[in-house]
Amino acid sequence: MGAAVPLLTEAPQRTNPVPRWTVPHEVSRDQPLRWTYRTDNTSLFSGLDVDTAKQIQDLVTMRIHLRKGVVLFRAATPFTALYAIQAGSLKTVLIGEDGEDQVAGYHMVGDVIGLDGIGSDVHDCEAIALEESEVCSLPFDRVEQTARDCPAFQRNFHRYLSREIARQSSLMLLLGTMPGEKRLATFFLELAQRYQARGYSSSEFLLRMTRQEIGSYLGLQIETVSRLLARLHEQGLIHVQGRAVKLLDRAALKQLAHTGWRRE
Amino acid sequence: MGAAVPLLTEAPQRTNPVPRWTVPHEVSRDQPLRWTYRTDNTSLFSGLDVDTAKQIQDLVTMRIHLRKGVVLFRAATPFTALYAIQAGSLKTVLIGEDGEDQVAGYHMVGDVIGLDGIGSDVHDCEAIALEESEVCSLPFDRVEQTARDCPAFQRNFHRYLSREIARQSSLMLLLGTMPGEKRLATFFLELAQRYQARGYSSSEFLLRMTRQEIGSYLGLQIETVSRLLARLHEQGLIHVQGRAVKLLDRAALKQLAHTGWRRE
DNA sequence: CGCCGTCTTGACGAATCTCAAATAAAGTGG
DNA sequence: CCACTTTATTTGAGATTCGTCAAGACGGCG
Numbered sequence: 001m002g003a004a005v006p007l008l009t010e011a012p013q014r015t016n017p018v019p020r021w022t023v024p025h026e027v028s029r030d031q032p033l034r035w036t037y038r039t040d041n042t043s044l045f046s047g048l049d050v051d052t053a054k055q056i057q058d059l060v061t062m063r064i065h066l067r068k069g070v071v072l073f074r075a076a077t078p079f080t081a082l083y084a085i086q087a088g089s090l091k092t093v094l095i096g097e098d099g100e101d102q103v104a105g106y107h108m109v110g111d112v113i114g115l116d117g118i119g120s121d122v123h124d125c126e127a128i129a130l131e132e133s134e135v136c137s138l139p140f141d142r143v144e145q146t147a148r149d150c151p152a153f154q155r156n157f158h159r160y161l162s163r164e165i166a167r168q169s170s171l172m173l174l175l176g177t178m179p180g181e182k183r184l185a186t187f188f189l190e191l192a193q194r195y196q197a198r199g200y201s202s203s204e205f206l207l208r209m210t211r212q213e214i215g216s217y218l219g220l221q222i223e224t225v226s227r228l229l230a231r232l233h234e235q236g237l238i239h240v241q242g243r244a245v246k247l248l249d250r251a252a253l254k255q256l257a258h259t260g261w262r263r264e
Numbered sequence: 265m266g267a268a269v270p271l272l273t274e275a276p277q278r279t280n281p282v283p284r285w286t287v288p289h290e291v292s293r294d295q296p297l298r299w300t301y302r303t304d305n306t307s308l309f310s311g312l313d314v315d316t317a318k319q320i321q322d323l324v325t326m327r328i329h330l331r332k333g334v335v336l337f338r339a340a341t342p343f344t345a346l347y348a349i350q351a352g353s354l355k356t357v358l359i360g361e362d363g364e365d366q367v368a369g370y371h372m373v374g375d376v377i378g379l380d381g382i383g384s385d386v387h388d389c390e391a392i393a394l395e396e397s398e399v400c401s402l403p404f405d406r407v408e409q410t411a412r413d414c415p416a417f418q419r420n421f422h423r424y425l426s427r428e429i430a431r432q433s434s435l436m437l438l439l440g441t442m443p444g445e446k447r448l449a450t451f452f453l454e455l456a457q458r459y460q461a462r463g464y465s466s467s468e469f470l471l472r473m474t475r476q477e478i479g480s481y482l483g484l485q486i487e488t489v490s491r492l493l494a495r496l497h498e499q500g501l502i503h504v505q506g507r508a509v510k511l512l513d514r515a516a517l518k519q520l521a522h523t524g525w526r527r528e
Numbered sequence: 529c530g531c532c533g534t535c536t537t538g539a540c541g542a543a544t545c546t547c548a549a550a551t552a553a554a555g556t557g558g
Numbered sequence: 559c560c561a562c563t564t565t566a567t568t569t570g571a572g573a574t575t576c577g578t579c580a581a582g583a584c585g586g587c588g
Contacts, residue, residue, distance in 0.1 A: 094433050094436065096437050098522045102436065104433055104436060115426055115429055116433065117426070118425070118426030119427035119430055124430050125433065144415070144418060148412050148415065154408060155408065159384075161382070161422070162379055162380060162381070162384075163384070164429055165380050165425070165429055165432065168429065168432040168433065168436060169358050170358075172358065172432060172439060173366050175436060175440045176439050176483030177364050177366050180543075180544075210565095210567090211566070211568095221544070221545055222566090222567080223567090223569085224544060225567095230568080230569090242553070242566090242567085258361055259362060443575075474534070475536095476534085485578080486535080487535090487536080487577075487578080488575090488577075491536085493536095494536075494537090506585080529588105530587105530588095531587090531588090532585100532587090533586090534583100535582105535583080535584070535585095536581105536584085537582080538582105539578105540577105540579085541577085544574085544576090545573080545575085546572085546574090547571090547572085549568100550567105550570100551566100551569090552567065553565080554563100554565070555565085556561100556562080557562085558560085
């Protein structure tokens with residue numbers, strides 16, 4: 001293991017518009033991977049014994065620091081590693097053959113991204129930091145090695161992959177069958193739950209994404225998102241002030257999210 | 265391995281509506297798993313050496329025969345095995361918390377289904393035969409064992425899981441950003457490609473699903489599907505006669521599927 | 529031939545998109 | 559910290575797509 005790499009040379013930066021040429025910045029090889037971010041035990045790393053944990057530690061080759069808007073990996077780029085988010089949050093964006101794009105997911109501390117690349121050795125989405133973030137790279141061949149050596153980790157890994165499938169399934173259900181208002185309610189409830197699992201407030205938070213990005217994720221136009229937010233606000237279910245959101249009536253939100261979809 | 269189980273006791277049957285209580289029928293423990301269904305090498309079983317192939321064979325505990333409309337596994341039911349489709353085709357249906365449902369995929373010979381259950385030990389979709397079909401069950405603990413023993417299979421398995429993620433991603437892109445006409449064009453092109461990979465005609469085929477099911481898959485109402493089909497027909501891109509479809513102008517279909525989405 | 533489920537077609541309305549413009553917020557340079 | 563520029567967000571009006579309701583045609587099956 002090499003000597004610690006100096007922290008982040010302070011290059012002049014602009015955060016907007018996103019400088020597409022900005023490159024992820026390696027910070028250090030020596031900092032340990034941390035994975036105790038979630039209270040639910042759905043992490044890729046939960047429930048492992050000491051030896052395995054050690055082996056996982058050795059997996060980490062790089063710790064990467066990302067400024068807001070920086071691209072961690074790009075679509076159609078060779079896949080070599082998974083990335084465990086250590087701090088901050090990222091979005092993954094699907095790129096259609098013809099340039100249309102859609103936010104496929106928002107990922108925060110404790111999530112592992114890059115799974116889409118396994119099947120074709122090429123990423124089919126791109127990952128972009130929504131804020132100052134940090135990730136650890138886990139070279140995939142070593143991940144597979146570890147999976148063979150350690151059944152518990154193998155199990156975790158398979159579960160993690162499968163849960164990603166399930167996550168996308170519910171998103172499909174959302175996109176395919178729910179009207180906008182319910183999509184938005186569901187979105188907030190899911191965010192709240194994920195914040196909660198990470199020990200943050202689940203009733204009050206700052207959105208890390210723009211209206212545009214919310215719309216893209218939910219299959220809605222930005223104007224529609226804006227109007228729906230206003231409606232939920234008027235109805236007293238939430239309080240919105242720019243990117244600051246408070247959930248005022250969780251029960252009503254759930255009710256809204258769970259009743260009266262299009263086809264019943 | 266037990267003696268061959270008698271073929272399918274001929275119970276009185278109705279195909280419509282689907283008798284929900286009908287149970288999959290075990291046919292035989294002894295027939296070998298076959299996996300040479302695809303010309304692309306994306307099968308879970310491609311490229312394995314002889315020893316591994318043998319081990320995979322031993323994986324198969326049951327060969328299950330399904331009549332049209334029969335449920336292979338139900339949502340919220342314990343997950344124990346994956347299922348390799350040997351003949352016929354099935355749909356997987358997502359069931360929302362509130363009863364809304366959506367077809368999540370159509371699966372044919374050579375596909376493996378049930379991956380969604382790994383993450384939570386419970387299936388979160390249900391699988392239903394669209395026609396007379398046959399599947400082999402692969403107990404999941406033995407799948408994992410095989411993956412540990414055989415890196416090539418492990419790799420295949422991980423790729424397969426990842427491709428399922430990618431498949432769903434493109435479906436999300438479809439549901440989230442494309443107008444109905446393009447969804448339908450994309451649907452036909454994908455079907456054609458899958459038939460081709462299995463050695464069937466890619467320009468002429470019989471749909472195994474109802475308009476209702478197509479609509480569910482594409483996030484459209486049945487009437488909309490019907491109208492869009494008529495439109496594509498009028499435009500001379502396809503020929504539709506009930507469930508018989510011919511793709512008349514593949515180039516134009518691709519053009520349609522790949523241009524002029526909602527946000528460009 | 530008649531039943532029943534599937535599919536098509538028409539008329540209408542609701543949800544959502546598009547276009548356009550105003551306002552608010554954030555970032556930049558001095 | 560201010561003035562300026564750029565970007566993000568909101569809001570309105572009108573167009574469009576798609577869903578809903580309803581009726582009839584089609585097709586398989588007893």
